[in-house]
Amino acid sequence: MAKFTWSSDLETGDQNVDYQHKKIVNYINLLETTLKTKEAPQSLLKNIIFGIIDYAEFHFTDEEVILTTIDYPHLQMHQKAHTDFVEQIQKLKSRFENNEDIRRDLHLLLTEWFKSHINQEDKRAFAFIKTAKG
Ligand SMILES: [Fe+2]
Numbered sequence: 001m002a003k004f005t006w007s008s009d010l011e012t013g014d015q016n017v018d019y020q021h022k023k024i025v026n027y028i029n030l031l032e033t034t035l036k037t038k039e040a041p042q043s044l045l046k047n048i049i050f051g052i053i054d055y056a057e058f059h060f061t062d063e064e065v066i067l068t069t070i071d072y073p074h075l076q077m078h079q080k081a082h083t084d085f086v087e088q089i090q091k092l093k094s095r096f097e098n099n100e101d102i103r104r105d106l107h108l109l110l111t112e113w114f115k116s117h118i119n120q121e122d123k124r125a126f127a128f129i130k131t132a133k134g
């Protein structure tokens with residue numbers, strides 16, 4: 001399972017947003033460490049899963065507030081990407097609550113989604129802010 005390593009090419013140029021993205025990467029890596037054992041303590045997994053959901057939702061709201069303030073033209077599309085992701089992660093949470101081992105699926109979803117979302121949507125949005133500010 002590939003480790004999600006933070007690198008400077010993921011930077012959006014907004015320090016606060018980058019800080020939050022790094023925290024998300026830390027969560028993903030914490031989850032990755034639990035994959036090394038056959039079974040991980042349920043309480044630890046619960047903390048990681050609920051923690052990442054809460055943090056991702058807080059982060060999305062923060063981003064959406066910034067993008068609303070600057071009248072970002074692709075706001076609706078960006079918001080929909082966030083909402084769709086939350087739906088996917090909520091489905092995984094339900095499976096976890098039904099005692100399924102979702103570690104691998106969750107890790108895959110988080111890694112693939114965040115890499116591509118940060119690289120494409122977030123970078124594009126915050127590049128727009130830079131040009132808007134002049
Ligand atoms: Fe983001």
Ligand SMILES: [Fe+2]
Nearest residue numbers: 063117121122
């Ligand atoms: Fe975003």
